[in-house]
Amino acid sequence: MPVNLPPLDPSSLFPVPGIRLGWAEAGIKYPNRKDLLIIEVAQGSAVSGVFTLNRYCAAPVTLCRSHLQAKQGIRALVINTGNANAGTGEQGMKDALLTCDTVAEIMQLNTEQVLPFSTGVILEKLPMDKLLAGLPEAKNNLTDDCWADAAEAIMTTDIAPKAISKQLILGSDKIAITGMSKGAGMIHPNMATMLGYLATDANVSQSLLDEITQEIADLSFNCISVDGDTSTNDSFIIIATGQSAAEPITSRQDSRFDALYQELLSLSQYLAKAIVRDGEGATKFITVDVQGAKSVAEAKAVGYAIAKSPLVKTAFFASDPNLGRLLAAIGYAHRECESLNDLDTEKLELALGDVMVAQNGGFAKGYTEEKGQAVMDQSEITITIKLNRGQFDAKIWSCDFSYDYVKINAEYRT
Numbered sequence: 001m002p003v004n005l006p007p008l009d010p011s012s013l014f015p016v017p018g019i020r021l022g023w024a025e026a027g028i029k030y031p032n033r034k035d036l037l038i039i040e041v042a043q044g045s046a047v048s049g050v051f052t053l054n055r056y057c058a059a060p061v062t063l064c065r066s067h068l069q070a071k072q073g074i075r076a077l078v079i080n081t082g083n084a085n086a087g088t089g090e091q092g093m094k095d096a097l098l099t100c101d102t103v104a105e106i107m108q109l110n111t112e113q114v115l116p117f118s119t120g121v122i123l124e125k126l127p128m129d130k131l132l133a134g135l136p137e138a139k140n141n142l143t144d145d146c147w148a149d150a151a152e153a154i155m156t157t158d159i160a161p162k163a164i165s166k167q168l169i170l171g172s173d174k175i176a177i178t179g180m181s182k183g184a185g186m187i188h189p190n191m192a193t194m195l196g197y198l199a200t201d202a203n204v205s206q207s208l209l210d211e212i213t214q215e216i217a218d219l220s221f222n223c224i225s226v227d228g229d230t231s232t233n234d235s236f237i238i239i240a241t242g243q244s245a246a247e248p249i250t251s252r253q254d255s256r257f258d259a260l261y262q263e264l265l266s267l268s269q270y271l272a273k274a275i276v277r278d279g280e281g282a283t284k285f286i287t288v289d290v291q292g293a294k295s296v297a298e299a300k301a302v303g304y305a306i307a308k309s310p311l312v313k314t315a316f317f318a319s320d321p322n323l324g325r326l327l328a329a330i331g332y333a334h335r336e337c338e339s340l341n342d343l344d345t346e347k348l349e350l351a352l353g354d355v356m357v358a359q360n361g362g363f364a365k366g367y368t369e370e371k372g373q374a375v376m377d378q379s380e381i382t383i384t385i386k387l388n389r390g391q392f393d394a395k396i397w398s399c400d401f402s403y404d405y406v407k408i409n410a411e412y413r414t
Contacts, residue, residue: 001159002159002160002274002277002278002282003277003278003279003282003283003284003285003379003380003399004277004285004379004380005160005162005274005277005278007160008148008151008160008161008162008163010147010148010149012164012165013145013147013148013163013164013165013178014165014166014167014176014178015144015145015147015176015178016144016176016177016178016199016200016201016241016243017042017144017176017201017241017243017244018041018042018045018199018201018241018242018243019039019040019041019042019144019178019199019239019241020039020040020142020143020144021037021038021039021040021142021143021144021146021147021149021150022037022038022040022137022138022139022140022141022142022143022146023036023037023038023138023141023146023149023150023152023153024036024037024134024135024137024138024141025134025137026080026130026131026133026134026137027130027134028080028081028082028083028120028126028127028130028131028134029081029082029083029120029121030082034149034152034153035080035081035082035134035153036078036079036080036081036131036134036135036137036138036153037077037078037079037080037138037150037153037154038076038077038078038079038103038107038135038138038139038142039076039077039078039079039150039197040075040076040107040142041074041075041076041077041239041241042075042241042242042243043073043075044073044241044242045073045074045075045239045240045241045242046204046205046206046209046239046240046242047068047074047115047209047237047238047239047240048068048206048209048210048213048237048238049064049065049068049115049213049235049236049237049238050213050214050217050221050235050236051064051065051234051235051236052234052235054234056086056087057086058084058085058086058087058088058092058118058122059085059086059088059092059093059095059096059118060085060096060116060117060118060235061234061235062093062096063093063096063097063100063115063116064115064116064117064235066112067100067111067112067113067114067115068115070112072110072112072113073113074113074114074115074239075107075109075113075114076103076104076107076109076113076114076115077114077115077116077117077197077237078099078100078103078114078115078116078117078135078138079116079117079118079119079153079154079195080099080117080118080119080120080126080131081118081119081120081153081154081155081156081182082120082121082156083118083120083121083124083125083126083127084118084119084120084121084122084124085118085125085126086118086122086123087122087123088123088124088125088126091125092125092126095125095126095128096116096118097111098128098132099114099116099126099128099131099132099135100112100114100115100116102132102135103135103139106135106136106139107139115237117195117235119154119156119182119195120156147163147165147178147180148161148163150163150180151163151180151181151182154180154182154195155182156182157280157408158182158183158278159278160278161180161182162180162181162182162271162274162275162278163178163179163180163181163271164178164179164180164267164270164271164274165177165178165179165267166178166263166266166267168259168260168263170202170244170246170249170256170259170260171246171247171255171256173244173245173246174244175200175201175202175244175246175260176200176201177198177199177200177202177263177264177267178198178199178200179196179197179198179199179267179268179271180196180197180271181194181195181196181197181221181271181272181274181275182194182195182275183195183226183275183278194221194234194235194236194275195234195235195236196221196235196236196237196268196271196272197236197237197239198236198237198238198239198264198267198268198271199238199239199240199241200238200239200240200241200260200264201240201241201242201243201244202240202242202244202246202249202260203240203242203244203246203247203248203249204240204242204248204249204260205248205249205250207250208249208250208251208252209238209240212238212261212264213236213238216238216261216264216265216268217236217268219265219268219269220265220268220269220271220272221234221236221268221271221272221275223269223272223300223303223394223395223396223397224272224273224275224276224396224397224398225276225304225307225308225396225397225398226275226276226279226280226282226398226399236268238264272397273285273397276397276398276399277399279399279405280404280405280408280409281401281402281403281404281405281406281407281408282399282400282402282405283317283379283399283400283402284316284317284378284379284380284381284399284400285379285380285381285397285399286307286316286380286381286382286383286397286398286399286400287380287381287382287383287395287396287397288302288303288306288307288382288383288385288395288396288397288398289382289383289384289385289393289395290302290303290385290387290393290394290395290396291384291385291386291387291393292386292387292388292389292390292391292392292393293387293389293390293392293393293394294339294389294390294392295337295339295390295392296392296393296394297337297339298337298339298340298387298389298390298392299387299392299393299394300337300394300396301333301334301336301337301340302330302333302340302385302387303385303394303395303396304333304336304396305329305330305332305333305336306326306329306330306383306385306396306398307396307397307398308398309325309328309329310401311325311328311329312325312326312329313398313399313400313401314400314401316376316381316400317400317401317402319373319376319377320376321352321369321372321373321375321376323350323352323357323358323372326350326357326383327345327350327358330343330345330348330350330385331343331345343387343389344389345361346360346361347387347388347389348361348385348386348387348388349364349384349385349386349388350364350383350384350385350386351383351384351386352372352375352376352381352382352383352384353375353378353381353382354375355367355371355372355374355375357372
């Protein structure tokens with residue numbers, strides 16, 4: 001089961017004015033399962049996206065980038081699970097475009113106003129007959145209060161649907177923010193297979209939304225790692241419908257900006273961490289807190305070295321305080337960030353929870369195996385690394401590797 005992830009309460013998810021969602025059971029991979037979703041977006045909304053940096057990116061990712069650049073005003077998103085439409089060549093692009101064409105036709109839109117998303121098995125063609133047949137049902141089911149169903153409709157190997165919602169006051173106006181994510185495996189920046197969607201009825205200019213979407217992604221979905229594999233389909237979308245009565249926020253100097261930004265970031269981090277908590281086979285949730293680096297890149301390199309190390313992750317699954325593996329991972333982080341070539345390990349401090357583990361190049365004075373074991377037995381563990389070489393910090397969220405991770409991925413296509 002997911003590590004300390006609360007069950008989703010549908011009543012906790014607020015409708016977002018300007019957003020309607022509709023799902024269908026198209027049978028793309030499995031029968032009798034929600035696997036197709038349409039999100040209708042009000043005219044005039046600002047929509048911004050961040051996508052995978054995997055060079056083998058899926059056809060829908062390429063098409064999303066193109067449609068956003070066309071600046072025709074995004075009016076709909078269409079998401080299918082069970083098939084990634086990645087590694088499918090020219091036919092995959094045709095299928096993604098046909099999906100957009102069909103959604104545009106049934107919703108009376110232009111094709112470039114539709115963003116397509118797919119997630120699932122790579123190197124297999126989309127079953128277009130099933131997908132296209134399910135679109136009218138999804139369109140007919142459009143409503144503003146089915147975020148929980150929508151979160152379920154985008155799942156693949158996830159155990160639990162992931163969504164969160166918040167209402168806040170901006171100036172004198174109440175606005176809503178609701179979001180959902182999916183992902184459990186093939187999770188590692190850039191980005192971490194994940195999908196994330198966040199919508200608000202706040203009025204935010206397109207240029208400002210473009211600016212902050214990348215920042216928020218870098219502080220949330222680009223700070224998680226389940227297994228060190230960067231997917232072909234990762235996508236994170238923020239939608240600001242502007243349906244509230246508030247005046248538009250066009251700059252960071254607006255007195256309302258900080259409150260909105262912090263809530264968007266907070267909800268994005270919750271959704272990102274929920275993916276890790278639901279990581280394939282995960283039994284522990286691990287925070288890697290790296291402090292005192294010369295740059296954020298240094299801090300993240302050290303954090304990722306630990307977060308994606310199979311030796312570290314298997315030790316945590318076994319609750320084995322084999323903590324030399326942490327030092328070894330830190331020691332090779334310079335392969336990802338050259339400025340770490342001069343890392344002085346004598347100055348480094350390593351703590352596990354509230355237990356100091358390493359100082360001055362070796363075990364910390366007073367450390368005992370029993371103290372380390374007590375922390376390792378917990379389901380949530382924080383690893384703190386103080387590099388003591390600068391003023392920059394970063395947090396990375398990860399999980400352990402269990403027997404179930406191997407089983408899930410060995411049997412993924414069966």
